[in-house]
Amino acid sequence: MSRETADKPVKIGIxxxxxxxxxxxxxxxxxxxxxxxxxxxxxxxVPVCPEVEVGMGTPRESIRLVRDGxxxxxxxxxSGRDWTAEMxxxxxRRVRELAHHDLDGYVLKKDSPSCGMERVKVYGGGMPTKSxxxxxxxxxxxxxxxxxxxxxxxxNDPRLRDxxxxxxFAYRRVKELFAGRWTVGELxxxxxxxxxxxxxHSPAVYAELGRLVAAAKQLPQEEVRATYVGxxxxxxxxxxxxxxxxxxxxxxxGYFKKVLDSEARAELLGLIEDYRRGLVPLIVxxxxxxxxxxxxxxxxxxGQVYLDPHPKELMLRNHV
Numbered sequence: 349m350s351r352e353t354a355d356k357p358v359k360i361g362i363x364x365x366x367x368x369x370x371x372x373x374x375x376x377x378x379x380x381x382x383x384x385x386x387x388x389x390x391x392x393x394v395p396v397c398p399e400v401e402v403g404m405g406t407p408r409e410s411i412r413l414v415r416d417g418x419x420x421x422x423x424x425x426x427s428g429r430d431w432t433a434e435m436x437x438x439x440x441r442r443v444r445e446l447a448h449h450d451l452d453g454y455v456l457k458k459d460s461p462s463c464g465m466e467r468v469k470v471y472g473g474g475m476p477t478k479s480x481x482x483x484x485x486x487x488x489x490x491x492x493x494x495x496x497x498x499x500x501x502x503x504n505d506p507r508l509r510d511x512x513x514x515x516x517f518a519y520r521r522v523k524e525l526f527a528g529r530w531t532v533g534e535l536x537x538x539x540x541x542x543x544x545x546x547x548x549h550s551p552a553v554y555a556e557l558g559r560l561v562a563a564a565k566q567l568p569q570e571e572v573r574a575t576y577v578g579x580x581x582x583x584x585x586x587x588x589x590x591x592x593x594x595x596x597x598x599x600x601x602g603y604f605k606k607v608l609d610s611e612a613r614a615e616l617l618g619l620i621e622d623y624r625r626g627l628v629p630l631i632v633x634x635x636x637x638x639x640x641x642x643x644x645x646x647x648x649x650x651g652q653v654y655l656d657p658h659p660k661e662l663m664l665r666n667h668v
Contacts (some may be wrong), residue, residue, distance in 0.1 A: 357392045358516050361446055361488075363457035364395040366500050368607065371397040375407040380500050384506040387513065390659055398462040398484040402431065402438040404425045406447050413461045413480040415472035422461055422483055425471075435462060439487035444583070446488075449483060449581040450523070451495060453516040456485050458501035465489070465499045493495070506667035507587055513664060516658045518545070521653075522580055526573045527622050535576070544585050544654035548596045551582030594624040597633055600649060607644040 351389065356483050364371050367378035373444065383391075400406055409424045419431040424524035444524060457463040460482050468480035481489075489497060503509045539561045546554035557579055564572045585634045597620045618635040634655065660663060 357390050358452040358520050359392045359394060359449060360516065361394045361396055361449070361451050361454040361498075363455065363460070363463045364397040364400070365457055366455060366592060367395055371395065371400045371406050373399070373406075373410045374409050378457060378500070380503075382429075382503065382536075383500065383572055386662060389661075394446065394451065396442065396446070396484075398435065398438065398442065398482075401442065402435055404431070404496060411461050412474045413468055413482075415470050418507075420470055420480055423469045435483045435486070437625075439484045441488050441633075441666075442604070443491045447491075451492075452520045452523075453496040453498075454488060454492075454511070455503070456482070456497065457501050458499040460485075465497060466501075480518075494577055496585075506664070510658075511584075511587055511665040512666050513662065514545075515581065517651075517658050518542075518584050522577055526577065530569075532561075535561055535564060535572070541582070541651050542653050544596050544599070544652045545657060546580075547599070548588040548592050548654060550583040551592075553579055556597060557583070590624055590626065593630055594620055596654065597623070597637065600637055602645070603649055604640055608640065612640070629666050630668050631663075634665060636660075 349461050363378075365376075365378045366380045368384065370377050372378065399408070399411070404411075409426050409429070411422055413420050413423050413582070414423045414425075415421075421430055422435050423430050454545070456462050458465070461468060461469055461480070462484045463481045464480070464482040465485050466481060467478040468482055469478055470480040482635075485497075496512055496519055498508065498512040503512060515522075521536070525534060533590040539557060541555065546557070557576060560567075560572065560579070562573055587660055598617075601616060601620070603614065608616070616633065616636055619628065619636055622628045623630060623633050637649070638655055640646075641655070
C-alpha cells in the first residue's frame with residue numbers, strides 16, 4: 349500500500365453526471381467507469397451540477413454559450429432564456445462554498461456550457477467556434493489556480509490521466525505540509541523527498557524551488573508558503589516526458605554504483621533505454637529500481653515520492 353492510501357481519501361469535486369446522477373438536460377447521465385469504479389476507491393467525491401443547482405431542472409431545455417459583442421452569454425436557444433447573470437452569481441457562491449471542502453482536485457464534464465474547461469462551442473456570427481469555457485468552470489479555475497483540474501474526456505489520455513492523479517496526491521501532501529505551524533526543516537525534507545518527481549516534470553522549477561528553500565529563513569513564512577505551493581503545482585502541471593523520465597532513471601542508476609555488479613547495472617540501463625525508445629512502459633524500469641532499493645536498503649531513494657506517487661493499484665504507469 350502506498351503512503352497515500354494509508355491516510356484519508358483525497359477529496360475531489362466532480363460534475364455529478366460523471367458519477368451516474370441523472371442530471372443531464374435529457375434526464376440522462378455520463379457515468380465514467382474509471383472515475384467511479386477504479387479511481388473512486390481512493391476518493392471522496394463532492395458532486396456538483398451547476399445547471400440543476402441554479403434551478404434549471406431535469407430534464408430541461410439545452411443551453412449554449414453565445415457570443416454577444418465582447419461578451420459570452422449562457423442562453424437557452426429555444427426559449428431565448430438568458431441564464432448568464434444567475435449562473436455567474438451561483439458560480440461565485442458555490443465556489444466559495446467548495447473552499448470549505450478543502451478539495452484536492454476537480455473533474456469537469458467536457459463540452460458543457462457550464463462545466464467545460466476548454467474548447468466549449470461558442471455560437472453566434474456564423475459557424476460555432478470551440479473557443480469557450482463553461483461559466484462555472486471559469487469561476488472555479490479563477491478562484492483556485494493551484495487546484496488540479498481536468499475534464500473526463502482528457503483523462504482518456506494515459507499521460508494526462510497519470511499527471512492528474514499524480515497532481516491530486518501531490519496537492520494533498522503540500523497542503524498538509526503547510527497546514528498549521530511548519531518549520532524550514534520540514535520544508536527541506538519535503539523538497540528533498542520530491543526532488544526526482546519535480547525533475548521528471550520540470551528541472552527548472554526544481555532548481556527555482558531549491559533557491560526558495562535555501563532562502564526560506566530570511567523570508568516571511570506566508571510568502572514562502574504561497575510561492576512554494578504555486579510553483580510546486582505549476583511544475584508538476586508540466587507533463588513528464590519519456591526523455592525526462594529516462595534522465596531521472598539514469599540519475600537513480602548512479603546511486604547503485606557501489607552495490608550493483610556490471611551485469612545488474614547493464615540490465616537496468618537496458619530497461620531505461622527500452623523505456624526511452626517506447627518499447628516498454630515506465631512501470632518496467634521502475635519495478636526493477638524498487639527491487640534494488642529494497643534489497644540494498646538505499647534510504648534516500650526509498651524516501652523519493654517519484655517511486656510511489658500514487659496508489660500502485662491504479663496501474664497508471666503501466667500505460668505511460
